[in-house]
Amino acid sequence: MTGWRSRALALIWPTLGIAALLMVWALVHHAYGALVMPSLADTAAALQRIAASGALINALSSTLLHAVGGVLLGISAGFALGLAGGLIVPLGAALAPIASIILAIPPIVWVVLSFLWFGVGGLGALITVAITTLPVIFAATLQGVRARDPLLAEMATVFRLPWRSRMTRIMLPSLATVLAPALTTAIAISWKVALTAEVLGDGSGIGGRFAEARAHLDLAEAMAWIALVACLVLVVDKISLGSLRHWLQRAQPASSSALIEQPARCAAPPAATERRC
């Protein structure tokens, strides 16, 4: 019962935030008319039309492939390179400026280059997402590996922990704090880049359908696609990072004010004579 209540309470503020956003939307529509902002009802109707037409599944699967596929590729490569760079110092030093250069180049440049290299089809969008998210994860992983606690590494050596335990019990959890915000950024970037590539590309995916709606000056449909993307971003973020954030919240050292009051029996061990083995 308490769990349900706390979960319901946790949903109240995000729901209020979204409600406020919808209210602003309605106010803008009321103030400036349907040419600037379509009404919520028109947008909902457009959304219903999209869902009924069957275009939704095609567009959704295309965009998911570009964004999620690309970001997975970027995360895997960025993490592997960051880990290797953190453990092998010269490699890290060599890769760091390359990552900075890639990070500094605007995604639109990669979109154009990908179209030239791989064509305007789906592969270009996927590769663009991978290239733009890779350095974000690489930099975070590199920083995390370099900043890892040497005392824990020494403890692992003394207890002769196997490689797998060192990785899963020490390295990955210690990286989680720096990786969580980087993953959030990478996932957010992936949607932006995938949609940009689709808008400029062959018309596939949600971006392509959005561009088509814009070309027909169908603002309600364009906003319906945008609303769909927003929902998708929230769902994917919750699914992919929700449990990581929950774990981080539980496992982070509590602040002194949050420290649990120790009962008297816990503050001291039992008398040695009572605990002979």
Added chain:
Amino acid sequence: MLTLSNIAFTLGGRLLLDRFDLTVSPGEITVLLGRSGIGKTTVLRLAAELLRPTGGTIVNSFRRTSYVFQEPRLLPWSSALDNVALALDPLERSRRKRRAEAELWLTRLGFEPSDFGKYPAQLSGGMQSRVAIARALIVKPELVLMDEPFAALDFPLRRQLQALTRDLCRAQNTAALFVTHDLAETAAIADRVAVMGGSPAQVLSTFAQAPTPSLPELWVAVAELAQRDELRGVFDPPARHAISR
């Protein structure tokens, strides 16, 4: 048996240890006593193969060696139970068995089941030290290296943990090399005392020490220890002329 013979160790061009000899016998708690900064932790790190000596030989014939560090070195993202069970990772494949054994050890060290799931940040300093001791002893080591593990704790808690550690080592016939600069700790826990001094440091003398279960006996033992010839000059303040100079 752990034998350090004629050890020399240089760090940053400075000779820290020279002609350093020390033996730790099975089942015996050997206290390495010396002032702060003399290189006691270095000796433990050499014994744990975390450092390589510049000269001399180290022979460790104990089947399994464990370590209790000066600070608990617990994984902040793992519960007390998982921190203890971690040490069994290389020895026991079954996670269920590892956790069951960890529960046993935490109970042995005075934890309630409600404490098992707590994270290090939710534990007091004494509890963290006990988790570290449980982690070191769960592997049933023949030798445990202890680096002033109770230095940050208050006297009553320190005394209880000293007694507990001593009893647990006795019960498992575990030898210990215990590093401290504290005479009361030495009197409370030692079977044998190795006095470290000089520059570069070496073992100046070793002598047997009787255990002291009660507090009045402890103070008598400390007073006797302080009077020993072997400690003369080791903890004395520097001469006045040395300060003025």
